[in-house]
Amino acid sequence: MKIIIVFGGISFEHEISIVSAIAMKDVIKDELIYLFLDKNRDFYHIPTNIIKSRLFSLGEYTKYNKVYLSKKSFFTKGVFSNKTIDFDVVLNLSHGGDGEDGILSSLFEFYDIPYLAPRVEACSISSNKFLTKAYALSLNVKTITYKYYNKNDEVIINQYPIIIKPLRLGSSIGVSIVKNKDELEYALDIAYEFDNNVIIEPFIKGIKEYNLAGCKIKDEFHFSIVEEPQKVDFLDFDKKYLDFSRTSTATKADISANLEEKLKSNFKILYNELFEGSIIRCDFFVVEDDVYLNEINSIPGSMANYLFDDFSSLFKNLASNLPKKKQIPITYEYVNKIQASKGK
């Protein structure tokens, strides 16, 4: 199987996408073709054997071939003719903007390119924390209580500590824990640098957190192990950044079979049909044996490969069984009817 990895994009998570993409070399056994999406939204084909993060920070990627998109294909332009890139499937590994907000998924839909990533509705739901909560609640999956503000709203907090998150970012960018009123304004300023809206939740110290990844293939769920992520107040960007390069297997959390089952059943409800075609990681909180959704990572760092026993086979299995779109017949039946009734 020939796999195009699309990474980069106009995103606050552009850089961790590079790290994530490079990590795939160690975990996917099939042929990889790297397509970098730069800050001007130009694609470049980076040879797999020379890929390293410095290529991008130094701007050296521009030495390589520019790639264009057309129906069912990616191609490079030549003096006499264009050359198409031979591939089977695209893995969208652009975190945050472009990748997780539905732009790239829509682009691939439009050009009829098979891709492994959340479809556009799933992107909207998982990349916007307000919509994630609305979605979860309508499915009777619990979430932490929250308030939603925009830049011009007055923020009134009755009880500290709280956690402030920009509405749309992942990877803890712009997130602050606020212990008292004095810290509030600065934390809001930081969050509003990244988004015009924020979500504010109570910060529950020492809350148990568990991560579970998985996907559905032909109506059957495939789950990773459950991991209890390393406990710090919250994961700061540098720490997460390094996490995006993870390829070694994680340790299974020491939890009861009952709790594991609960986490899986919440995952199934959330994955639903909406996330078909993607491998996602759900981050849950557990309070007194009740499961709360924290967030849905629809393109998790390094694809959460480190949580799976055999990521490479799972990837290949899903890539070979991507969801099919309903066929829409375009018959002009009604236009013809109207024409007939007009006597034209």
Add this chain to the structure above:
Amino acid sequence: MKIIIVFGGISFEHEISIVSAIAMKDVIKDELIYLFLDKNRDFYHIPTNIIKSRLFSLGEYTKYNKVYLSKKSFFTKGVFSNKTIDFDVVLNLSHGGDGEDGILSSLFEFYDIPYLAPRVEACSISSNKFLTKAYALSLNVKTITYKYYNKNDEVIINQYPIIIKPLRLGSSIGVSIVKNKDELEYALDIAYEFDNNVIIEPFIKGIKEYNLAGCKIKDEFHFSIVEEPQKVDFLDFDKKYLDFSRTSTATKADISANLEEKLKSNFKILYNELFEGSIIRCDFFVVEDDVYLNEINSIPGSMANYLFDDFSSLFKNLASNLPKKKQIPITYEYVNKIQASKGK
């Protein structure tokens, strides 16, 4: 102002999009450039003076120039060089699939083309009835109670009549009112022809329905009149089809100032920041002075022009004040930090 109207697309509402687009000739006073998106997702430039629905049903549109998309531009290919189309803004008038599901909006975002239409999150929310309800409820806007099913679920109904709707379609396509158990299976079959999921609501005969359109420009709302749509059990496709060509001014509903204010305040909450850049029509039900959201038409038929006093000016005003995306700096700060810490 030069306005490109993009219409058609792979959609069950492909045909009504054609009717909608042609109606714009009568209501927008600026220069119109018609780009038709056909069932193969090829764009064609149809001369404004000859456009008529028969061109499409007879397949004659293929005689005209094929149009391609690239950064900030649409162009036609020539023997010696490509020719770009001069324009100021795109009006996305593709109803249903492609237009309202976020595909075209994403495409225009990707290629940095200014467009008047709902942004991708707004598309996901308004084109999926389950997500519309989840969104409305989280904003404390009432909706009719419902059940959500997929094709494999057993459907149990305690009380008739009910209304069955495919999850993702507009324009009443695939919608049935079911009066008793005998009619259930057939109605489900029809709905499942269009979507793998359905929403079932109680059907409330004689419920009052009111439509209100509007948009926000520079933090100020601009509303249409409130219309009470013509009362039939529900609007069937032929009836709606003709409605999509409406250009004559509608009659203002005879309602209290208090109810009008309630409808507007619900509209504002729903429009929020999510629908910036678009003119939408919200269809509300009113039961005992309580307002319920029925649906959000994010690209309403003929842009709901018939509800506005001066649609052409409103359009131009919004087109000149489209939302701007937050600038995202791509600095490689973290990649450089990691490089430094590695001593490379």
